[in-house]
Structure formats: structure tokens, C-alpha cells
Amino acid sequence: MQTISNLYRKEKIYGWLFILPPVLGFLLFTLFPVAYSFYGSLTDWDGLGQMDFIGLSNFKELLTDELFHKAAFNTIFMMLGIPIGLILxxxxxxxxxRGIPGTTTFxxxxxxxxxxxxxAISIMWSWAYNGDYGLVNQFLDIFGIDGPNWLMNKYSVKPALILMTVWKGLGYTMLLYLAALQSVPRSYYEAAELDGASGFKAFLHITWPMVKPVTFFIVVTNIIGGSxxxxxxxxxxNTGGPEYSSASVVFYIWQKAFDNFQMGYASAMAVVLxxxxxxxxxxxxxxxEKSSYEA
Amino acid sequence: MSHSSRTKLTNTIIFILLAIGAVAMIAPLIWMLSTSIKQKIDVFALPPVWIPENPQWGKYAEIWTAGPLLSGIKNSVIIALSVTVVGTFTSSLAAFSFSKLKFPGKHMIFFLLLSALMIPYPAVMIPQFMMFSKIGWVDTLLPLIVPGLFGNIVMIFFLRQYLISVPDEVLEAAKIDGSSYFRLFSTITFPLIKPAVAAQLILWFMGIWNDYLAPIIYLTSPEKQTLQLVIANFNAQYAIQTDYPLIMAASVIALLPVLIIFLVFQKQIIESVAISGVKG
Incomplete structure (x- = not known):
């Protein structure tokens, strides 16, 4: 048997040893690159030549860069899908x-x-948005609506992308809500029923407050993902849409960094993001923190 | 109307609405499959044909020579498997250490690692690219594999949460008996957390399989590209020739592996995703 202090020293060493890989990974692939992004954003870095310090010039340029403004506007505009997805x-x-048969299948x-x-989904939807033969316009045709060539039109390209992201993300949000709903005790509803509270009232005073934390979680993760x-x-x-009407911030960063090799300028945008x-x-x-104190 | 028959009616209406929704969710995917087995003339038929009269499976043979689809699958498998197998090992070992071993600085280091979750990939991708290009790894699979081998912070986080609820007594006894720390992990802890590890591994595998931004930055030669890039190139190349059946067939192939994994493990996957929201 070993002495306690000996045991503790050994545990300390192994404790550190076992967490070494993720710590190294963090330093090499997160902390160092982040620091370098900050530094690079203050230079005229082009990936090849010398990096000259130019202060906040890149950030100043962002203020007047119309393409960046467009990309930022598009990115935020496409987040309109978040509330739509949330409600659906x-x-x-x-x-x-409600315990309807077929729940698992649904x-x-x-x-x-x-x-x-x-x-694959994006490829499939580009086909579905085809102006002449796409699924979307053929569906609209049933109602006598003549749909646009969705992805080629600067007014319809963003709504088209929103519809697709809502479709793609719906199941995830639904699942989180379902888990939250299932954790609401049945007795709450039974009590409400005894008090004569109608379905909608029960929703407003029981269900909604109970799913509020998960709603918040979904909104935040969707903003992070959407940005x-x-x-x-x-x-x-692939060109950022007609008149750059569908380009996002990351798309613009990617173009600037890897097509134009304006690494410094792209880093400045990455820092802002x-x-x-x-x-x-x-x-x-x-x-x-606040909600866990309240609970 | 009595209370129960009214509930029944409501449930029937809701069932119908949910079914319509389900059709809307699945219709684009069926459309994709249906396009892939159509003749070119049927593709542009108005009104659309959902089930072609004589299905053409030929495109599923043609795709293998129309582009580097096979090497795409191979590359995706190499990346996803090596990262998830090695990365799961390093992540679970670290989660064990964070939850069951005592050493100074533990909590501080853990929160430092967690801060990485706040940092989006675009914020690190440019310096990472320059690092890997300095050592000549651009256009190889290494930049997509190596960072993952060091572990995955999301996985460490969930396994740590899971392990905290496992009682310490068994481990303490084994510690006093002089078991090595690695044996504590491999023979006592790991078997306990296997289901949680499996669910996290599957989610991670699907994430890597479907990744697009990192591969598009690093991989330029067609035979080095992952499956997702290969099908994107199919789309760019064959859309001009309007060979939609070919494009859709390649996309179906890219979708299939993860779809099968999902259908087999849907219970575990759905449960572990649902937990992530509740814990928020």
C-alpha cells in the first residue's frame, strides 16, 4: 500500500497527463489562431509577403465596404427564419x-x-428552386401562381434560402421542444383543468413559461449557427447571388481570404464575427445562471 | 359532444396536420430520389412524374466514372473514422480525469477549454490554414484529421456531466489497491459510460461526414476531396448539361450512409440530442 501523499502526487501527474491532448489541441488550434487572427487583422497580411502593421485600417475600411454591409445585412435578414422555425x-x-399514434414515426x-x-440538401433544393421545372414552382402552379426563378432573382433568393433553412432545422427545434414539454409535470395541467382553465390559458400560464429556457437556448444556438x-x-x-444578394459574412470572408488572399482584411471580418x-x-x-437561480 | 369524443376529434385533426407536415418534410427527398431514376425527358415533364414508369437505375452505375466519387467516399471515411476513433479515446480519457481525478488547476483548465465553444471556426480558419500551409499539409487530409485527434470539447463536456453522477466509491477502493490510473479508466469507468460515448461518437461522425467549409479550404485536387465536395462539383459541372438524374444520384449516395446510421440508432441519437437542450 502506498502512502497517501505519494498517491496524491501520482494522481496529480496522471490527471494532467490525461487532459494533455485536449489542452494542447486548444492551445495549437484555438488559442494561437485566435490570437493570430487579432494580430493579422491589424496588418496588410496577404499570406505571402511581409505583414506590415497598419493599425485599425482594416476595420475602418469595413465601415465603408458596401459588399461587407450587404453580406452582413443578408446574414441578419436570413435569420428571419429563426422565429418562423420556432413557432412551427x-x-x-x-x-x-398528445400521445397520438405514430408519434415516433413522425x-x-x-x-x-x-x-x-x-x-446534398443544398444541391437538391437548387434543383427544387429551378424556375421552369423545379418542385417549388410546380407546386405553386397548382394554385395558379407563377413562381420566380428563385435563386436568380435578388428579391426571392433570400426567402428561398430561409425556407430551406427552416425546413432543415425544424426537426432539431421540434425535438428540443418535445423534450422540454415532456418534462412538464402532468399534475400542473390537471390542476389547471380543475380550476377551469382552458387549453389556451393553460398554454400561456404553464406551457410557455416551462419552455422559455429552451426557447432561449434555441434562439441563441440558431443565431450562432445562422451567423x-x-x-x-x-x-x-456560387457567386453570392444576383448583385451579391445572398452572400453571407462567412462567404465574404472565405472569398477575401482564399480567392483574393486579403488575409488581413478577412481576419478583421473574422474578428468582428x-x-x-x-x-x-x-x-x-x-x-x-439567472434561470438556474430562479428554479 | 362528450369530453373524450372531442379529444378524439382534436387528435384526429392534429394527426392529419402532422401527416401533411411530414409529407412536406419528406417530399423534397422523395423528389430527389425520383429524379435520380428518371429519363431525361421525364425530368422536364409537366406535370411532374413522381414515380417514373420505367425507372432507370443506370445513373447509379454512371456516377462512379463521372467523377471521383469513390475516392470521395474513401477520403470521407478515412477522416471521419480516424478522428472519431482516436478523438473519442482522448476525449473520454480527459473527461475521466476532469471528473474523477484530483489535481490543481482542474476547474480553471476546464473552463478555459469550454471557452473554445464560444469561438466560431471562421475566426480561426485563416491562421490555421497558414499554419498547415507552412508545413506543407494543404491538399492533404491531415489538416482535417489532426486537430480532431486531440479531442472534442463538446464530447468532453457531456461525458464529464455523465461521469459526475457515477459514484466515486468503486474508484477509490481500486485506487487504494494500487490499480494504475489508466486501468481505472479502461476497466471501470469506460464500460460505465459506453452508451453515452456511443451516442456522442455517432453525432460527431455525422458532423464530420457532412462538413463542408474546412474541406473546401484545404482540398483542391479532385482525388483528394471529400464526398461532400465531390458532389458539389458534380452539381457545378453537370447542371450546365442539365443532367439532373446524375447529380441527384450522386447526392443520394452522399446522403445514404448517415441516413442509415440515423435510422439504425435513431433512438439513441434522438435521446442524446434531446438531453443537450434540457441541460442547455
Whole structure:
């Protein structure tokens, strides 16, 4: 048998040893690159030549860069899908929470788009949005509506992308809501019924407050994900859409960094995006703390 | 109307609405499959044909020579398997250490690692690219494999949560008996967390399989590209020739592996995703 202090020393060494890989990975692939992004954003880095320090010039240029403004506007505009998805998903989850036969099957079907490859899905939707022969316009045709050539028209390209992202993400949101709904004790509803509270009143005073934390979680994760939208844009509108009307921030960063080799300028945009996401995440952490005190 | 028959009616209406929704969710995917087995003339038929009269499976043979689909699958499998197998090992070992071993700085280091979750990939991708290009790894699979081998913070987080609820007594006894720390992990802890590890591994595998941004940055030669890039190139190349059946057949192939994994493990996957929201 070993002495306690000996045992503790050994445990300390192994403790550190076992966490060494993720710590190294963090330093090499997260911390160092982040620091370098900050530094690079203050230079005229082109990936090849010398990096000259130019202060905040890149950030100043962002203020007047119309393409960046467009990309930022498009990115935020496409987040309109978040509330739409939220409402639809909650309605579906409420329906699935009633113990109707076939619930498991519905859950699986609604979830299939979530696990599907985004590249394959984007290819499929570009075909579905085809102006002449696409599924969407043929469907609209039944109602006598003559749909546009969705992805080629600067007014319809963003709504088209929103519809697709709602479709893709619905199952995930629905699942989180369903889990939250199932954790609401039945007795709450029974008590409400005894008090004569109607379905809608019960929803407003029991269900909604109970699913509020998960709603918040969904909104935040969707903002974080939505602000990084790239694959759909790259595949469905590979030039950033008519008049750059579908380009996102990450799409613009990617173009600047890897097509134009304006690494410094692209880093400045990456820093802006990073700070935005950092703030959103921080708000979530704070709110989580608050709600766990309340509970 | 009595209370129960009214509930029954409501449930029937809701069932019908849910069924319509389910059709809307699945219709584009059926459309994709249906396009892939159509003759070119049927593709542009108005009104659309959902089930072609004589299905053409030929495109599923043609895709293998129309582009580097096979090497795409091979590359995706190499990346996803090596990252998830090695990365799951390093992640679960770290989760074990964070939850069951005592050492100074533990909590601080853990929160430092968690902060990585706040940092989006676009914020690190440019310096990472320059690092890997300095050592000549651009256009190889290494930049997509190596970072993952060091572990996955989401996985460490969930396994740690899971392990905290496992009682310490068994481990303490084995510690006093002089079992090595690695044996504590491999023979006592790991078997306990196997189901949680499996669910996390599957989710991670699907994430890597479907990844697009990192591969598009690093891989330029067609035979080095992952499956997702290969099908994106199919789309760019054959859409001009309007060979939609070919494009859709390749996309179906890209979708299939993960779809099968999902259908087999749907219960575990759905449960572990649902937990992530509740814990928020």
C-alpha cells in the first residue's frame, strides 16, 4: 500500500497527463489562431509577403465596404427564419406531445433533414428552386401562381434560402421542444383543468413559461449557427447571388481570404464575427445562471 | 359532444396536420430520389412524374466514372473514422480525469477549454490554414484529421456531466489497491459510460461526414476531396448539361450512409440530442 501523499502526487501527474491532448489541441488550434487572427487583422497580411502593421485600417475600411454591409445585412435578414422555425416547431411538438399514434414515426421523419448532408440538401433544393421545372414552382402552379426563378432573382433568393433553412432545422427545434414539454409535470395541467382553465390559458400560464429556457437556448444556438451560414450559399449561389444578394459574412470572408488572399482584411471580418458570437454566447451564459437561480 | 369524443376529434385533426407536415418534410427527398431514376425527358415533364414508369437505375452505375466519387467516399471515411476513433479515446480519457481525478488547476483548465465553444471556426480558419500551409499539409487530409485527434470539447463536456453522477466509491477502493490510473479508466469507468460515448461518437461522425467549409479550404485536387465536395462539383459541372438524374444520384449516395446510421440508432441519437437542450 502506498502512502497517501505519494498517491496524491501520482494522481496529480496522471490527471494532467490525461487532459494533455485536449489542452494542447486548444492551445495549437484555438488559442494561437485566435490570437493570430487579432494580430493579422491589424496588418496588410496577404499570406505571402511581409505583414506590415497598419493599425485599425482594416476595420475602418469595413465601415465603408458596401459588399461587407450587404453580406452582413443578408446574414441578419436570413435569420428571419429563426422565429418562423420556432413557432412551427413548437406547434409540431405540442401535437406530438398528445400521445397520438405514430408519434415516433413522425419524430423520425421530421428529423431526417437535420441529419442529412447540407451539401446534398443544398444541391437538391437548387434543383427544387429551378424556375421552369423545379418542385417549388410546380407546386405553386397548382394554385395558379407563377413562381420566380428563385435563386436568380435578388428579391426571392433570400426567402428561398430561409425556407430551406427552416425546413432543415425544424426537426432539431421540434425535438428540443418535445423534450422540454415532456418534462412538464402532468399534475400542473390537471390542476389547471380543475380550476377551469382552458387549453389556451393553460398554454400561456404553464406551457410557455416551462419552455422559455429552451426557447432561449434555441434562439441563441440558431443565431450562432445562422451567423456562420456558408455551405448553402456556396453551393446554391456560387457567386453570392444576383448583385451579391445572398452572400453571407462567412462567404465574404472565405472569398477575401482564399480567392483574393486579403488575409488581413478577412481576419478583421473574422474578428468582428467572433466578437459578435462571443457576446451572444456570453448573454446565454448569464441568462442560464439567472434561470438556474430562479428554479 | 362528450369530453373524450372531442379529444378524439382534436387528435384526429392534429394527426392529419402532422401527416401533411411530414409529407412536406419528406417530399423534397422523395423528389430527389425520383429524379435520380428518371429519363431525361421525364425530368422536364409537366406535370411532374413522381414515380417514373420505367425507372432507370443506370445513373447509379454512371456516377462512379463521372467523377471521383469513390475516392470521395474513401477520403470521407478515412477522416471521419480516424478522428472519431482516436478523438473519442482522448476525449473520454480527459473527461475521466476532469471528473474523477484530483489535481490543481482542474476547474480553471476546464473552463478555459469550454471557452473554445464560444469561438466560431471562421475566426480561426485563416491562421490555421497558414499554419498547415507552412508545413506543407494543404491538399492533404491531415489538416482535417489532426486537430480532431486531440479531442472534442463538446464530447468532453457531456461525458464529464455523465461521469459526475457515477459514484466515486468503486474508484477509490481500486485506487487504494494500487490499480494504475489508466486501468481505472479502461476497466471501470469506460464500460460505465459506453452508451453515452456511443451516442456522442455517432453525432460527431455525422458532423464530420457532412462538413463542408474546412474541406473546401484545404482540398483542391479532385482525388483528394471529400464526398461532400465531390458532389458539389458534380452539381457545378453537370447542371450546365442539365443532367439532373446524375447529380441527384450522386447526392443520394452522399446522403445514404448517415441516413442509415440515423435510422439504425435513431433512438439513441434522438435521446442524446434531446438531453443537450434540457441541460442547455
Amino acid at each position: 416547431a413548437l406547434l409540431i411538438a405540442l401535437g406530438l406531445n 419524430r423520425v421523419i421530421y428529423y431526417v433533414p437535420v441529419i442529412s448532408s447540407l451539401a 456562420q451560414i456558408f455551405t448553402e450559399i456556396n453551393i446554391m449561389t 467572433g466578437i459578435f458570437i462571443f457576446i451572444v454566447t456570453l448573454i446565454q451564459f448569464k441568462m442560464n
